Amino acid sequence: MSTTPPPPPDRIHSESFLRELMRRQLGLSIGCALAFLVALLGMPLLNYFAPGFMAIRVGGFTLTWLVLGVLFFPYVWIISYFFIRRSLALEASEVSEVNQSRR
Amino acid sequence: MSLSASLLPPLAQASGVDPWILVFSLITVVITVIMGFRSAKTSKTAGDFFVAGRSVSVGWNASAISGEYLSAASFMGIAGMVMAIGYDALWYPVCYACGYLFLLLFIAGPLRRFGAYTIPDFAEGRYDSPLFRKIAVCFVLFIGFFYTMPQMKGAGTTLAYIFPGLPYWVGVAVVGAVITLNVALGGMKGITLVQAMQYWMKVFAISVPVFVLAAVFGGYGDNLAVNRTAHDAPAAAEVAAASPDATPGITQAHRHPLPAKAPADEAWSSPFGPLTTKAAKAAHLSPEDTKPLSLLYTYSLIIALVCGTAGLPHILVRFYTNPDGVAAKRTTMWVMILIGIFYVFPPVIGVLGRNFLPELYNGVGAKGTDKIVLELPTLIREKYGVLGSILSGIACAGAFAAFMSTFSGLLVSMTSAVAHDVYGRMLRPKSTPEQRMKMFKFAAIGIGAVSVGLGCCVEPLEINFMVGQAFAIAAASYFPLLFMSVWWRGMTMKGAAVGMLTGGICALLAAALTNFSNLALDKGPMGKIFAGFAPMNDYWAHHPLLRILCEQPAIWTVPLAIGLMIVVSKATAKDVPSDIRMKMLVLHAPEALGLKNEYIQEHQAGAGH
Numbered sequence: 001m002s003t004t005p006p007p008p009p010d011r012i013h014s015e016s017f018l019r020e021l022m023r024r025q026l027g028l029s030i031g032c033a034l035a036f037l038v039a040l041l042g043m044p045l046l047n048y049f050a051p052g053f054m055a056i057r058v059g060g061f062t063l064t065w066l067v068l069g070v071l072f073f074p075y076v077w078i079i080s081y082f083f084i085r086r087s088l089a090l091e092a093s094e095v096s097e098v099n100q101s102r103r
Numbered sequence: 104m105s106l107s108a109s110l111l112p113p114l115a116q117a118s119g120v121d122p123w124i125l126v127f128s129l130i131t132v133v134i135t136v137i138m139g140f141r142s143a144k145t146s147k148t149a150g151d152f153f154v155a156g157r158s159v160s161v162g163w164n165a166s167a168i169s170g171e172y173l174s175a176a177s178f179m180g181i182a183g184m185v186m187a188i189g190y191d192a193l194w195y196p197v198c199y200a201c202g203y204l205f206l207l208l209f210i211a212g213p214l215r216r217f218g219a220y221t222i223p224d225f226a227e228g229r230y231d232s233p234l235f236r237k238i239a240v241c242f243v244l245f246i247g248f249f250y251t252m253p254q255m256k257g258a259g260t261t262l263a264y265i266f267p268g269l270p271y272w273v274g275v276a277v278v279g280a281v282i283t284l285n286v287a288l289g290g291m292k293g294i295t296l297v298q299a300m301q302y303w304m305k306v307f308a309i310s311v312p313v314f315v316l317a318a319v320f321g322g323y324g325d326n327l328a329v330n331r332t333a334h335d336a337p338a339a340a341e342v343a344a345a346s347p348d349a350t351p352g353i354t355q356a357h358r359h360p361l362p363a364k365a366p367a368d369e370a371w372s373s374p375f376g377p378l379t380t381k382a383a384k385a386a387h388l389s390p391e392d393t394k395p396l397s398l399l400y401t402y403s404l405i406i407a408l409v410c411g412t413a414g415l416p417h418i419l420v421r422f423y424t425n426p427d428g429v430a431a432k433r434t435t436m437w438v439m440i441l442i443g444i445f446y447v448f449p450p451v452i453g454v455l456g457r458n459f460l461p462e463l464y465n466g467v468g469a470k471g472t473d474k475i476v477l478e479l480p481t482l483i484r485e486k487y488g489v490l491g492s493i494l495s496g497i498a499c500a501g502a503f504a505a506f507m508s509t510f511s512g513l514l515v516s517m518t519s520a521v522a523h524d525v526y527g528r529m530l531r532p533k534s535t536p537e538q539r540m541k542m543f544k545f546a547a548i549g550i551g552a553v554s555v556g557l558g559c560c561v562e563p564l565e566i567n568f569m570v571g572q573a574f575a576i577a578a579a580s581y582f583p584l585l586f587m588s589v590w591w592r593g594m595t596m597k598g599a600a601v602g603m604l605t606g607g608i609c610a611l612l613a614a615a616l617t618n619f620s621n622l623a624l625d626k627g628p629m630g631k632i633f634a635g636f637a638p639m640n641d642y643w644a645h646h647p648l649l650r651i652l653c654e655q656p657a658i659w660t661v662p663l664a665i666g667l668m669i670v671v672s673k674a675t676a677k678d679v680p681s682d683i684r685m686k687m688l689v690l691h692a693p694e695a696l697g698l699k700n701e702y703i704q705e706h707q708a709g710a711g712h
Contacts, residue, residue, distance in 0.1 A: 018684055021691050026590060029208040036204055040197075040409070044401045047374035048394065055373060060324025064374060068193045069450050073443035076204050080439050083208060084432050091429075091693035098696060 024090060032083040036076060043068060123489070124265050127496030131304065131503040132281060138297045140288060161430050165437030167295045170302030170504070171512035172199070172418060172438070173445055175257025176570040178305060178505035181446070183472040185453025186463070189371035191378040191401070192453070196446035198405055200439060202412020207435040210413060213589045213690040215431040222581070223524040229588050230596035231680050236524060238600055242607065243520040246577050247513050248557060250415065253569035254513070255279065255558020257506040260566075264477055265499060275558040282507055283551030286514045287544045298512065301504040302441060308501020309448040312480045312494045316455055319483060323451045326458050329358050330368045358458035365457070365464040375401070382654065385640075386647040399658065400651050407657030411574030414581030427694055452476055473566065477502060514551060521546040572614045579660035580607030587668050589690055592683050598672030606664025613656035
């Protein structure tokens with residue numbers, strides 16, 4: 001990634017390591033945030049532009065009530081589960097990377 | 104035994120107290136106190152007091168965070184709001200849950216890795232500025248007291264419900280005293296166990312009545328379906344069982360006639376209902392002109408709730424009670440599951456309440472829809488006798504658990520701020536851990552007393568309004584601070600301070616202005632006090648957009664705070680801490696690399712606990 005790393009005393013303290021670290025973490029966080037922001041911020045838009053569709057009755061619920069009052073919570077769980085797995089894997093790979101470079 | 108047997112029934116009969124409600128509420132209080140006392144024995148070190156020794160397991164900690172988070176507003180307020188305004192109130196539970204996701208994605212891990220007891224610790228550590236610590240401490244106390252007041256209001260209202268005729272302030276004082284004692288004795292470790300237990304109590308207390316009521320009165324969907332059948336609801340006479348086109352099979356769902364004050368079915372069950380159209384209605388706008396304003400209101404509400412969750416001080420301090428960053432992340436995952444499960448239930452109560460207890464629409468404040476959670480189970484009493492009383496008792500126990508746990512969490516975070524930051528860092532930096540622990544106890548008592556005093560003053564204000572205010576302030580101050588400090592290395596202390604203060608103060612002023620103009624319309628004594636703000640309402644009527652921007656300020660205060668942080672930081676770029684790379688590394692590098700120890704060795708003065 002970093003083409004010419006300056007000869008650092010230690011890879012951890014190099015500028016490129018920090019940049020790469022933050023870039024990867026932020027990328028993952030933003031990706032997950034987008035997944036839930038699209039749904040959260042999209043709901044009012046759907047309510048606004050497709051009120052007829054969102055008012056369809058599903059088992060007594062209007063569609064929009066069902067999504068917001070019930071289905072939204074499992075959706076958030078899925079995103080957070082995905083994030084935690086990926087973020088733990090990311091940390092593990094960073095640690096092993098550093099340990100290899102130290103060797 | 105003989106004492107209680109001879110005392111309680113006359114007391115109960117004299118004031119019209121339901122003995123079951125009394126018993127369940129007493130059990131909640133007694134268990135809370137006993138658990139506090141028991142853990143007081145094991146809370147020995149300063150670490151136990153401030154961050155529970157950083158050794159709370161994921162399950163306990165997740166239950167405790169959830170218990171702390173589900174406040175009186177969640178337990179009583181959401182059901183009441185859904186009943187009162189319908190669909191739009193659903194944003195509250197959803198955004199409370201989503202706010203946690205935001206915390207998990209952007210803030211929980213780095214904050215935990217940085218390793219500090221409190222947010223002020225973080226503020227000082229990140230910017231090497233004792234001044235900034237002082238500003239941050241002020242905000243902890245400020246937001247904390249704002250969030251304490253609605254809890255106190257909940258306590259006073261519930262006790263007044265259980266003991267008809269009991270003065271409001273007595274309830275506030277009793278609950279305040281019990282919790283203060285608990286916190287002073289057990290500190291953080293003590294309340295962790297209590298709060299964890301209280302989460303399960305609250306889930307039990309909201310889900311059991313929902314299941315029983317749904318079995319008797321029909322399910323969630325069936326009761327929602329009823330609200331489409333009668334379009335001319337206010338004028339409708341007895342609306343009998345579901346109309347022919349409603350879901351066949353279960354026909355238990357029906358409803359009592361709605362009073363004139365209740366919102367009509369169409370407005371209640373669909374988006375952009377009474378909550379978001381109030382300002383436009385006052386301005387007599389056409390429905391076409393109203394809808395964009397409603398959309399704006401909805402977005403601003405979402406921003407305030409999501410960002411506000413990520414900035415509440417008593418929630419943030421809990422991340423430090425995890426043994427490591429991995430546990431902090433796992434904890435957040437479980438918190439999301441636990442509060443998600445809880446938040447499905449209050450709207451069900453609200454929906455059932457609209458169908459079966461519509462007379463509450465005629466009441467105001469604590470006598471109105473706010474008490475639906477406590478009142479609805481008593482309907483069972485007509486059919487099943489004592490079961491209804493037991494259910495109502497369970498609901499009351501849940502309400503007790505709700506305001507007690509949130510108040511104890513707030514008390515710990517505010518007490519930590521005083522004992523750890525003000526005393527331990529500013530006044531007596533050389534104090535011993537024993538002295539700080541003693542100070543923790545004194546501070547707990549002092550802050551508890553102030554909270555009770557403030558709680559006694561806010562009787563006329565709505566619970567939900569006060570909670571909203573706390574969220575709006577947190578969203579525009581702490582959230583931008585934490586988010587930007589963690590992810591942007593160019594932030595300077597001046598940028599952070601200017602952004603946080605401007606955002607927070609703008610949000611506070613905007614929310615206060617709306618509230619004062621509302622109070623000016625009040626018929627009671629508050630109306631006289633705030634009569635000077637009455638002309639505001641004429642102004643609002645001509646400028647509904649401005650009114651919405653004041654009532655829900657997050658949509659402009661949050662970007663304002665972040666924008667100011669960027670501009671001022673760029674202007675003062677030379678003040679960026681010289682070891683910023685190391686700080687960022689500690690914030691983001693995996694803990695397994697052991698960078699924190701290295702950093703602490705380099706900064707003995709700045710990070711020694």
